[in-house]
Amino acid sequence: MNFITLDLEWNQPAPGCKTVHQLTTEIIQIGAVKMDEDFKIVDQFKADIRPRFYPQIKQEVQQLTGISEQQLQSGVEFPQAAQQLQRWCGQEFALITWSHEDVPVLRKNLAVYGMDDAWLPDAYDLQIIYSIQQLEKYQQTALFKAMTQMGMEPELAAHDALHDALYTAQLCSKLEMRKGIEQYEAYYKESLKGRAVATKVIEGYKAPEQAHEDDALRQFGCPDCGLPLQIEPWEKEKGVKRTAKAQCPQHGDFEIRLRLQPRRNKTLRARAALYRIEEDENA
Ligand SMILES: [Zn+2]
Structure with missing residues (x-):
């Protein structure tokens, strides 16, 4: 049984460009690293x-990945790359990714190419194993940051699929992977505590102020009892980001985090997310 770390880089339709087959993320690079049962790297x-x-x-x-259109011209078509990947993965393997998005x-x-995905298992999210073991609670962390926190010195450029897959593999060797995989279900449940319990998306704001003034973005019910949370005014964060404290007298403290994203036609998309605040968070 091999362990394989997988990382993808993808592109999105340019502004004003029509989305084809509801594909919002087109893969432009695949990187993967194969490890043996002892998490020793054997192939890439x-x-x-x-x-x-x-x-x-x-x-x-382009800026994030350093991948240029010119470079991709000498690449292969997706179906060929996917077949090569499948063959390379072999029969018995478990997948490990940093975050849960890649698979x-x-x-x-x-699916867009009508290709089978039954050979592809769901991945273990190393971000969960890392944060439960090292930070004792789930926290979204960048791969680079996690490596630095583990005393590793990332020397290859980030956001290259193979580099990130290599880093993910190197990180495996620093963690208690056997334990993490055996107890993955419990880790996963634990990780849910650090994630948004509810989200709300509203499109079409013309200016940040319009979103900041829209009460609809700040109204959430308590996830435990359903009663409206008591919400304090927005506090300014970096740029147009805002957070607000919220509370249920019965079920404790929450926080709403608001992010705004520019869309086509210069409108803004607002995403408000409700998080549970653990009592020891500021301790
Ligand atoms: Zn409540």
Whole structure:
């Protein structure tokens, strides 16, 4: 049984570009690293993928990944890369990813090409194993930050699929992976505590102030009893981000976090998320 870390880089439709087959994330690079039962690295896989649906690589993606349109021209088509990956993975393997997004994105891309995804298992999210073991609670953490916190010195550029897969693999060797995998279900349940318990998305704001003034974004019911939470005014965070304290007299403290995202036609999309605040959080 091998363990495989997987990382993907993807592109999104350029502003004004139509979404094809409801595909919002087109994979442009696959990186993977194979480890033996003792989490020793034994092989690696990398493929650059020539995009079919969104050939124009968004500037943010180019900046983040360093991947250029020119580079992808010499890549392979997605179906070929996916077949190579499947063959390379072999028969018996478990997948490990940093965060939970990669496998669903891969499934969606396979589906768009009418390809089978039954060979692809769900992945263990190393971010969960890392944060439960090292931070004792779930916390979204960047891969780079986690490595630094583990005393590792990342020397390769981040956001290259193979580099990130290598880093994920190296991180495995620093964690109690056997325990993490055996107790994954309990870890997963524990991790839910650090995630948003409810979210609310409203589109079409013309300016940040309009969203900040919209009470609809701040109204949440208590997830335990359903009664409206008592909510304090927004506090300013970085830029247009806002947070607000909220409380249920019965069920404790919560926090609402508001983020605004620019959309086409210069409107804003607002996402308000409700988090449970653990009592020891500020301790
Ligand atoms: Zn309540």
